[in-house]
Amino acid sequence: MKKSDPQEFFPYHGGKLFCEEVDLSEILRKHGSPTYVYSHEGFRSPVERLKTGLSGLPVQICFAMKSNSNPELLKILKQCGIGIDLVSGGEMRIARSVGFSGNQMVFSGVGKLPEEIESALKNDVFSFHVESIPELDLIQEILEARFPPDRRARVALRFNPDVNPKTHPYISTGLRENKFGLEKSEILWVAKNLKNWPRIQIAGLSIHIGSQLVTLAPMKEAFQKLKSCVETFESLSKIELEYVDLGGGLGIRYKNEKPPTIEDYCKLIQKEWSAWIQGRRAATRVFLEPGRLISGNAGVLLTQVQFRKERKSRTFLIVDAAMNDLARPSLYGSYHEIIPLNSALRKGKTASTDIVGPACETADRFASGRKVPVSWKRGEFLALLSCGAYGYSMASNYNSRPRPAEVLVKNKEFFLIRDREKIEPL
Numbered sequence: 001m002k003k004s005d006p007q008e009f010f011p012y013h014g015g016k017l018f019c020e021e022v023d024l025s026e027i028l029r030k031h032g033s034p035t036y037v038y039s040h041e042g043f044r045s046p047v048e049r050l051k052t053g054l055s056g057l058p059v060q061i062c063f064a065m066k067s068n069s070n071p072e073l074l075k076i077l078k079q080c081g082i083g084i085d086l087v088s089g090g091e092m093r094i095a096r097s098v099g100f101s102g103n104q105m106v107f108s109g110v111g112k113l114p115e116e117i118e119s120a121l122k123n124d125v126f127s128f129h130v131e132s133i134p135e136l137d138l139i140q141e142i143l144e145a146r147f148p149p150d151r152r153a154r155v156a157l158r159f160n161p162d163v164n165p166k167t168h169p170y171i172s173t174g175l176r177e178n179k180f181g182l183e184k185s186e187i188l189w190v191a192k193n194l195k196n197w198p199r200i201q202i203a204g205l206s207i208h209i210g211s212q213l214v215t216l217a218p219m220k221e222a223f224q225k226l227k228s229c230v231e232t233f234e235s236l237s238k239i240e241l242e243y244v245d246l247g248g249g250l251g252i253r254y255k256n257e258k259p260p261t262i263e264d265y266c267k268l269i270q271k272e273w274s275a276w277i278q279g280r281r282a283a284t285r286v287f288l289e290p291g292r293l294i295s296g297n298a299g300v301l302l303t304q305v306q307f308r309k310e311r312k313s314r315t316f317l318i319v320d321a322a323m324n325d326l327a328r329p330s331l332y333g334s335y336h337e338i339i340p341l342n343s344a345l346r347k348g349k350t351a352s353t354d355i356v357g358p359a360c361e362t363a364d365r366f367a368s369g370r371k372v373p374v375s376w377k378r379g380e381f382l383a384l385l386s387c388g389a390y391g392y393s394m395a396s397n398y399n400s401r402p403r404p405a406e407v408l409v410k411n412k413e414f415f416l417i418r419d420r421e422k423i424e425p426l
């Protein structure tokens with residue numbers, strides 16, 4: 001299986017679908033359906049490829065844990081030596097519980113709460129990625145009110161470069177019309193008015209223009225705008241920045257997209273930033289915040305066919321996973337490859353089929369008009385691929401459905417890393 005393929009860590013062996021060296025039907029027998037299954041190597045491998053591709057560059061990778069915040073999976077990334085990009089007090093507590101220290105964390109987000117800011121300061125979070133001037137004021141106020149006079153906060157201003165990332169509008173973040181970041185004029189205004197925030201040390205500028213980017217051109221454009229913004233900021237403020245944060249956003253292959261490889265992405269970063277960094281007087285680091293790139297193709301969602309419903313115009317396969325377990329198809333119309341656990345069911349006569357869940361909405365649909373074999377019937381097991389990112393982390397209890405179990409596979413072994421939710425707490 002090719003690198004970065006949705007099935008890279010989920011191959012067929014002897015007619016059965018595996019994760020690494022574990023037969024997925026064994027996991028279902030033990031833990032039931034629906035269940036998320038993750039490959040240990042699936043998490044590790046993209047990180048190692050990033051590290052190799054970026055070697056020589058002073059770089060700090062911070063995993064965007066909104067894409068998947070299961071503590072056991074975060075532990076794998078901790079062992080790889082990378083940090084965390086977090087967006088809430090909840091994520092901060094989870095990251096701390098796994099053993100990440102504050103200085104391995106950057107805190108992003110447009111609407112940080114006062115208590116989250118206070119707790120981030122207490123935890124010595126490395127930096128706040130600030131998205132508005134009132135947010136700078138709030139950090140300053142909290143420091144003045146609750147911390148000793150010599151305590152300052154490190155901040156990177158999130159620059160909105162007004163670049164079209166050419167992705168789904170719901171996950172496009174770098175256009176002027178999006179709620180994210182500060183415009184260049186605001187950043188330069190901050191540079192001229194630093195005296196307003198004596199307790200804040202501006203240490204960097206950050207960008208994140210969107211998610212599931214399948215070409216590098218918008219990133220390159222954003223990098224160039226970021227460089228020019230850094231240079232103007234530094235000349236106005238007389239500050240030398242410690243780092244630039246290039247965000248996340250590199251897409252993965254769900255279907256037949258051809259996203260740039262991790263190696264292509266690293267080459268672009270090396271080309272755009274190596275010489276620039278070497279030419280600077282101050283030591284400057286490059287931060288990255290990849291989420292999906294690391295977690296996306298490391299996980300699948302297993303589900304069982306409940307009913308086959310045939311109409312003249314359409315066939316429906318009703319499975320036991322629903323939009324509460326995996327929201328992406330109903331929210332973004334996103335495509336996930338769906339394959340049977342029994343490889344014999346890959347062949348044969350096909351029919352145009354809607355694969356749907358049991359939730360009471362027409363939007364509860366994982367595939368629409370997909371050509372699938374007519375042999376897929378009640379009782380068969382299916383795997384929805386590429387569900388490691390924004391799968392479980394966006395799951396809900398809609399229809400009072402308990403969220404699924406999560407299982408981690410490492411070589412020949414598998415471990416339950418989150419119980420199926422029980423109905424009582426709901």
Ligand code: LLP
Nearest residue numbers: 064108208211212248249289290291292390
């Ligand atoms: N940094 C910031 C500031 C972000 O807002 C995000 C994602 C990332 C990094 C990581 O982006 P990634 O490398 O994963 O593309 N729920 C959507 C994706 C939302 C992305 C939100 N921000 C989906 O399922 O496609």
